[in-house]
Amino acid sequence: MxxxxxxxxxxxxxxxxxxxxxxxxxxxxxxxxxxxxxxxxxxxxxxxxxxxxxxxxxxxxxxxxxxxxxxxxxxxxxxxxxxxxxxxxxxxxxxxxxxxxxxxxxxxxxxxxxxxxxxxxxxxxxxxxxxxxxxxxxxxxxxxxxxxxxxxxxxxxxxxxxxxxxxxxxxxxxxxxxxxxxxxxxxxxxxxxxxSDQEEVRPVPRDENSYRAEWKIEDRMLVMYSGNFGIGHDVATFLEAARSLQHDDGIRFAFVGGGKKKAEVEAFVAEHGLESTCIIAPYQPRERLDELLSAADLHLVSLLEGVEGIMVPCKLFGILAAGRPALYIGSEKSEISRVVVENDCGASVRQGDVEGLVEVIRGFADDPTAREAAGERARRALIEEHxxxxxxxxxxxxxxxxxxxxxxxxxxxxxxxx
Missing domain, CATH: 3.40.50.2000 (Glycogen Phosphorylase B;)
Structure with a gap:
């Protein structure tokens, strides 16, 4: 052929x-x-x-x-x-x-x-x-x-x-x-x-992860958004959540990648003095993808409500491969929300629900066992279906x-x- x-x-x-x-x-x-x-x-x-x-x-x-x-x-x-x-x-x-x-x-x-x-x-x-x-x-x-x-x-x-x-x-x-x-x-x-390829992207233990060492995460929980900050993505909800959690020393955020809304993210972090709790980084080499995704304990995926069906963010599947739970921000009708909920590998909140997002993040921070179990279900979902x-x-x-x-x-x- x-x-x-x-x-x-x-x-x-x-x-x-x-x-x-x-x-x-x-x-x-x-x-x-x-x-x-x-x-x-x-x-x-x-x-x-x-x-x-x-x-x-x-x-x-x-x-x-x-x-x-x-x-x-x-x-x-x-x-x-x-x-x-x-x-x-x-x-x-x-x-x-x-x-x-x-x-x-x-x-x-x-x-x-x-x-x-x-x-x-x-x-x-x-x-x-x-x-x-x-x-x-x-x-x-x-x-x-x-x-x-x-x-x-x-x-x-x-x-x-x-x-x-x-x-x-x-x-x-x-x-x-x-x-x-x-x-x-x-x-x-x-x-x-x-x-995502389960052989290319594998979970990397915390204590072996060079990103966590470089960013001085130590034993804190790292919440990451990685990939394209595009016009179809909601950044406002997770930025407000990061601001709400800025005084919680047990939680850090990382915003990695590029796109039209990356400048908005950078401006928000600078305006609200979040540099000590929010890491800003460009796209990383594909060869380090498993290490990057494994650096986080929890990942963010977002889509503006009304955009579901028009696009389907692919970042979720790398997250599943890395064995990490995902927090989806957007409509429950989105394929991403359905996959997360059906496989019980994270949580789904609506756009603008900052309090709900903060509550979920704190819940995972307070319960490492539940977080790790959700990550295991994520990896299994990828291997068995995605x-x-x-x-x-x-x-x-x-x-x-x-x-x-x-x-x-x-x-x-x-x-x-x-």
Missing amino acids: RVLMINQVFYPDVAATAQHGHDLARDLVCHGHDVTAIASRSIYGRKGAALPSEEVVDGIRIHRVGRSLFGKAGITARIADFFIFYVAATLKALMLPRHDVVICFTTPPFISAVGPILRRFKKTRFVYWVMDLYPDLPIACGVMKPGSLASRFFESLNRRCLKAADADVVLGRCMADLVRSKGVPEDKIRMIGVW GADHRLAAWRRLLEEITKTTAASPARQGETRA
């Missing part, structure tokens, strides 16, 4: 979609398939073309096109960079030999429009990997106005892409419901969640089914008919 993957970010980028794309591509190569990726020559958010135009990594042929001229200078500048990538990626995809199936991601938004083009002109099967939904996300976050001409145009474009795909892979039940509401036929919707082995096997079955054009078979472990 010849597989083409199109996403603006790919190895060696540390963005989540780059890592999951690389994981899937490596797995397909290991199972004897031929994989090619089209990505940008720029690291996400940076100016210039830092990466080679062509190389082979782990048996994956990577073609890099375009470059970022503006980085994250502003919305208009980013749209210009997106347009450059759209054109360059489309031309490269048309020039390459025919592939059996193309997997289009959602970075940049609407790169999935390349899928129907390849389907029409090269008879390539098309799978839409729905990591986020646009224009739903900017509308929900107030960046675009609902009902505006631009919103209606992009909504129409995305619906056409969803309906043109041979399969739309969604990340959770909430996302499946939203895609279904757009008129996408039921037999096109497949639910395959994202993952690990890379399950998800990657589901992807292989889906792609093999589509390229063989056989009658749909019953969903098996790791994949569900959404």
